[in-house]
Amino acid sequence: MVSLALGVDLGGTNARAAVVDRDSGEIVAAHKEPLRARDPAAVVDVVSHAIQAATEALGVAVGSFRSVGVGVAGQCLGSTGVVLNAPNLGWRDVPFGTLLAERLGVAVRIANDLSAAAWGEKRFGAAQGLSEAVLVFVGSGVGSGLILGGKLHEGARGVGGELGHVKVRPSRPTTPLRRCGCGMMGCLEAYTSGVNIAARVREELSAGISSRVLALAGGDPARITASVVDAAWAEGDAYARALWDEVADLLGAAIANVATLLNPERIILGGGVVLGCPNLVRLAREQFERKVLVAARQGLSVERAFLGDDAGVIGAALLE
């Protein structure tokens, strides 16, 4: 008899529930459902339905699980299940853990989605067998998940790992600091996430800069992505070169600083910008190598995430 666990990955557009084999980390059943509305009650409906669909496929009752783990794209208080701030859902101070537990009749454990993903990579992915590892995610947002001393490090209130909101100073300080989705100025995410890179390029095109980026996006600003900038870089586009120098410098320094502070065994890179921008990744790695403390670099490996989009739901299911 396999031992099963139940996890949910709650993003801004979908909820995905999965039943995970505790011994192998395999997803044995899953169901993904779009979020039609974002008010907490509606999201509880969708998540419950996704869980029902995933468990019914196996003929297992939800009540037979000890608990449900949920990874939420936002800042969460692990101990209370309150989602402090989830910009993609438009939530502030939503007691989602309590709401979902009342609906399901099962204990609910909430964590940040990247903390859950880091735990998934620790249990069955790129950090398996390691005690000290940092998952760095650069996608539509930027963040990290910390495995320290063999455990998931969520900090005093559960909001640890918010690498996207460390403050950085851009190399072109003639422009004012950029505002982040969190409301603060000068966050790493404001300069290096896919969403923010695309927004900045659109702004700067509107302001009159010249770049191959627009042509590579088929002349449609809405189709500009970090990946398109990476393609323009490869063509030698001066604007893309300067932008990638800055973004790579900020990302490389931020990751180097995490390694210098925490001395992990492995840094794991994931997210759509990492996957879609090979030139940016190479430049950021060069900056990382220049900036990481020599003693912290020894014995440190830098790897791609293994579990991809499954890391969050696997990790959520297996949260302790």
Next chain:
Amino acid sequence: MVSLALGVDLGGTNARAAVVDRDSGEIVAAHKEPLRARDPAAVVDVVSHAIQAATEALGVAVGSFRSVGVGVAGQCLGSTGVVLNAPNLGWRDVPFGTLLAERLGVAVRIANDLSAAAWGEKRFGAAQGLSEAVLVFVGSGVGSGLILGGKLHEGARGVGGELGHVKVRPSRPTTPLRRCGCGMMGCLEAYTSGVNIAARVREELSAGISSRVLALAGGDPARITASVVDAAWAEGDAYARALWDEVADLLGAAIANVATLLNPERIILGGGVVLGCPNLVRLAREQFERKVLVAARQGLSVERAFLGDDAGVIGAALLE
């Protein structure tokens, strides 16, 4: 019968051995001895002698201790006792733990001095009873010690906590990046340690800047310290104001970024620059408040270190 532990604080100019009551954290006997020479054999002599003097005062044999903990001002491999880099001692890759253990006939546990100090503060000081705390030290050097999940976090190889070597970008980028004592460019320590602040002021005075700092140092550049700059700031000196704006910005941002990443319950400030520069500390705290992630700020207290210069030797004695 009290249970005793033996610790050593090995700085650049002195070795101090202490016998510590495990139950109260009190130092029951101590002996401090100057380092006349810095080659490893000579330092082993001095440390052994300090230990003998501290233990003989109590009539206890060194061999009756399970182990000796040593906090070293440098980067140390905790597991092997190798000191990778101790600039004040001029050491690179010195197997000090092994050398001292051979001399004493007792197991030796080596740690970075600020890791030891953080552990001392955790056991009997400003972090007592807390699971998540960061000791930030700003003195002749800059560094940190991390208490995470109730334990001392030293990282994969023992070099965790090197906050002084995170890379920062100064606000006056017209000047080239400053070189740190570690050999790298743009480290926090290069801008914010007492030694580096004084060196920079002397350089800039030589280059012709005008400031009250020199007069406040009695006209003697060798007597310039961070504390003198702080006094010039209080007199409204424009040079001191601009310098403190930059140093406070870098320190405040670096500490805010640690809090954003790790979500501790408490940040503990220690070191001579913290003690001697009240205006700088106030400015740095203002920058910290502006830059720390709001969710990580809630429930976070910022306190002065309790144990002062004793933290390192108490923590070293009680290392696990």
